Amino acid sequence: MSLLLDENSKVVIQGFGAAGQREAIICRDYGTNVVAGVTPGKGGQEIEGFPIRNTVQEAVDEFHANVSLIFVPAPFAADAILEANSANVPVIICITENIPVQDMMRVKRVLNNSNSTLIGPNCPGIINIGAHARAGIMPIDVYMDGNVGVISRSGTLVYEAVDQLTKAGIGQSGSIGVGGDPIIGTSQAQALALLENDPNTAAIVLIGEIGGTAEQEAAEYIKTMNKPVVAFIAGATAPPGRRMGHAGAIIAGAAGTAEAKQQALRDAGATVVKNPGEIGSQMLAVLKDQGLA
Numbered sequence: 026m027s028l029l030l031d032e033n034s035k036v037v038i039q040g041f042g043a044a045g046q047r048e049a050i051i052c053r054d055y056g057t058n059v060v061a062g063v064t065p066g067k068g069g070q071e072i073e074g075f076p077i078r079n080t081v082q083e084a085v086d087e088f089h090a091n092v093s094l095i096f097v098p099a100p101f102a103a104d105a106i107l108e109a110n111s112a113n114v115p116v117i118i119c120i121t122e123n124i125p126v127q128d129m130m131r132v133k134r135v136l137n138n139s140n141s142t143l144i145g146p147n148c149p150g151i152i153n154i155g156a157h158a159r160a161g162i163m164p165i166d167v168y169m170d171g172n173v174g175v176i177s178r179s180g181t182l183v184y185e186a187v188d189q190l191t192k193a194g195i196g197q198s199g200s201i202g203v204g205g206d207p208i209i210g211t212s213q214a215q216a217l218a219l220l221e222n223d224p225n226t227a228a229i230v231l232i233g234e235i236g237g238t239a240e241q242e243a244a245e246y247i248k249t250m251n252k253p254v255v256a257f258i259a260g261a262t263a264p265p266g267r268r269m270g271h272a273g274a275i276i277a278g279a280a281g282t283a284e285a286k287q288q289a290l291r292d293a294g295a296t297v298v299k300n301p302g303e304i305g306s307q308m309l310a311v312l313k314d315q316g317l318a
Contacts, residue, residue, distance in 0.1 A: 026153035026174065026199035026226065028219050029116050029142065030092060032058075036160050037084040037114075038075075039063045039105045040096035044120075046073055048094070048162055055165055056157030060088035081112040094150065094160045095119040102146060103128035110141045118160050122147035122206060129208035136210060143210025149180035149202035155225055161202065163187075171196015172317070173308060174220040176213055177232035178205045178239075182259060182301065186230050189305030195312065198226040205234065213243040221250050227317050228253045230304055231295065233286055235260035240286040244293035253315055254295040255308045258283045261299065 036052065038045045041062030049059050050073055061076050061084040068079035076088075084090045093109040095102060095118065102121040109117045124146050136143055144151060150161015154170045167184055169191045177183040183200050190197060201216045203209055213231060220226045231247075231254050233240040240258065247254050261283035287297045298307050312318035 026151070026220075026223055027156065028223060029144070029201070030151045030153045030158045030160055030199075031156040032158060034058060034092045034116075034158050034160070035060045035088060035090045036092045036094055037061045037063055037081060037088070037090035038094045038096065039081060039109065040098070041067070041072060041075070041077060042096065045094075045096040046075075048096070049073065049075055051165070052159045055159045057159050060084065060090050081108050081114065085112045085114065090114065092116045092160050093118065095121060095145075097121060099124050103132050106132050106143060107135060110135060110139050114141060116160075117141050117143045117210070118148070118150050119143065119145035119204075119210075120148065120150060120162055121145070124206060126207055129206065133208060133210075144201065145204040145206075145209060147206040148204035148209070149183055149200075151199065151201050153199040154197055155199075163200065163202075167191055169196040172198050172225060172227040173230060173312075174198045174223065174226040174228075175200035175230045175232070176216045176220065177202055178213070178234045179232060179259060182232045182257075185301050186232055186257070186304050189302065190230070190308060193305030193309045195305060195308055195318070198223065207237075213239050214246040217243055217246050217250065217254070221252055226252065228255070228308065228312060228315070230254075230308060231256040231290075233258045235283050235286070236281045238281070241289045244289040244295070247290065247293040247295050253311050254290075255304060255311055256287075256290045256295045256297050257299075257301055257304055258286045258290075258297070259301075
């Protein structure tokens with residue numbers, strides 16, 4: 026997890042309204058170094074002990090911010106991402122959901138030629154348990170320090186998976202919520218690569234959803250991995266053509282079905298569970314089989 030967020034991370038929060046302030050306090054209390062908030066027109070103020078600046082560039086110049094956490098409303102969130110990118114913030118995490126697809130197409134074009142990594146939008150963020158580093162909205166009380174990483178398109182299913190692991194006595198290195206909107210920054214395959222190369226992660230839970238082909242692309246990467254993966258695909262009972270929850274969770278072809286994704290993951294060597302309540306017990310079995318528990 027240290028590849029994206031660790032004890033050296035300096036977090037700036039874009040959109041320092043009620044949600045931004047609440048999560049800034051939780052992050053700070055957890056041990057994360059939240060250096061500033063950004064709200065145009067309120068620069069120079071201090072809110073809840075956090076200095077406020079008008080731009081991300083000011084926060085980078087003054088406080089050396091290297092992670093941006095975005096709570097800006099959807100109509101303006103794409104511009105917030107691009108502002109963080111223009112300030113050369115290495116890690117950009119966008120919590121905002123339902124950003125217009127056309128806006129995100131513009132963002133993707135810019136990020137294709139950027140050194141910044143975007144997580145989200147429509148995601149719960151990132152947490153690194155060992156480093157007490159949290160940039161997101163996840164409840165910290167369900168996590169337990171350990172060596173299993175969790176990747177998910179769904180925020181609530183991150184929490185469910187982590188809770189299952191904790192109840193089974195399995196600690197986590199952390200989690201990455203890649204996001205549930207149709208266009209996101211970091212794919213499941215890219216998140217798998219981060220955890221494959223993370224020395225603090227020994228095994229991975231991958232939670233996907235119906236719609237698109239991201240899980241099939243993740244399956245192709247799993248074929249090259251050394252670490253075991255336990256996978257769950259949400260939305261198995263969803264009818265074709267109907268969006269279930271996330272904007273990206275809609276079956277628009279055979280490849281988008283839960284069955285197609287499950288089969289691709291099995292073929293790649295992942296252990297697939299059909300019930301989220303089985304994630305903890307199945308991971309425990311995998312860890313024991315691998316001599317990791």
